[in-house]
Amino acid sequence: MAGLLTIVPRYLPRLGMAPEWARRQRPLVLFFTGVAFAVTLLFRARVEAQAAAYATGVLVVMSSAALAVALLAQKERQGVAPYFQALLLLFAYVLVANVVERPDGVRIASFFIAATLFVSFLSRALRSFELRVEGFQADEMAERFVDLIRKQETPLRLVAHRPERGRLSAYWEKERRIREATHIPPHDPIYFVEVFVQDPSEFATQARVWGVDHLEVKVFRILGTAAPNTLAAFLLYLRERTGKRPHIYFEWGDEGPLQAALSFLLFGEGDVPTLTHEVLRRHEPDQAKRPVVHVGG
Incomplete structure (x- = not known):
């Protein structure tokens, strides 16, 4: 013993x-x-x-x-x-x-x-639907983005983006598809958010957040343990920091339900839109305050 x-x-x-x-x-x-x-x-x-x-x-x-x-x-x-x-x-x-x-x-x-x-x-x-984030450590650029969001009069809109190397045009293409599919007004600014899963075996951690400013593209990059849980926790974090109800936009993936579930349990990824909404639903019972998940494309 x-x-x-x-x-x-x-x-x-x-x-x-x-x-x-x-x-x-x-x-x-x-x-x-x-x-x-x-x-x-x-x-x-x-x-x-x-x-x-x-x-x-x-x-x-x-x-x-x-x-x-x-x-x-x-x-x-x-x-x-x-x-x-x-x-x-x-x-x-x-x-x-x-x-x-x-x-x-x-x-x-x-x-x-x-x-x-x-x-x-x-x-x-x-326990897979817990937030799995003990807190966020944001760098100076990420804090600057949060200040901009707090001051802007338009809704807080985030676009979930799978991390890629190099291609800045990928962000522009993604923004065009999301705006067309979900009818986001052209003048509303959007922020991309990317989750890097370093060790999916770790259940909970202090997530680190970097802000990256590519001229017209602003990106939150987060080091977490599972993409859906980290995104849900980050939306709640931004709601508390800015006083705004976040809206996050996804595109549907090509995985089947079983493959997505296994990917989520084993690697912290999978059917990210559905799982992000489920984590938020469990942790914010008030639908009027709950961050909104949009899926298009």
Whole structure:
């Protein structure tokens, strides 16, 4: 239990694979105690079976450590590498012999691992519609854009744009298509917003925002963990900073529903318009205050 109380709060909540209360030790102690009782009842409190599970777990940890050390010694071409490889073979032999002789240990360990993975994946899926942004750190240019938006008399209009390199004409083409499809007045300024997903395994982070001014094209660039969630959080952030109700414009993608859902869960992208609207709907129940999502093209 001491090992789990050290590892779980450090990794699983950060990856979204456990609820936020898993960062606190007291609820975790109660949870793991309940799991221990469940395992005891499931295997009828057989000391032999639990002893086999303990031995199997210890041997797996030691074999994993031996493998890591052997690979590191081989990579650094150390002279002691053959000794570590011999220890690895010894631990692997003892582990296999223990599993063959006392398979109950593998059954208990498999039950616990399967339960942990199931709960972790379920938590990640259920929490996928959270904002996943702890705050925004804007640079000087982004702050200047926010000041301009606050002073302008026209509505706040943003266009979601997939990050691309180089081509400034891509922004002009996108603006033309969006204005035609959604009938944005020619005199209303628009701001592009791009989300760069660096590490989708990170569940929540402090998002960094850069402002980029390309003459007639103004772009917010955001480093986040998932495109729909980051966009939704940024819209709410701009609403609070400017006092204006944001409007964001998308074009439909070409992905199927299943592919889009998998892309969202695994890579933080996917059916961005629909998912952005869903995140906003869950976090702003008042439709009159909720940022507006438009899709055209």
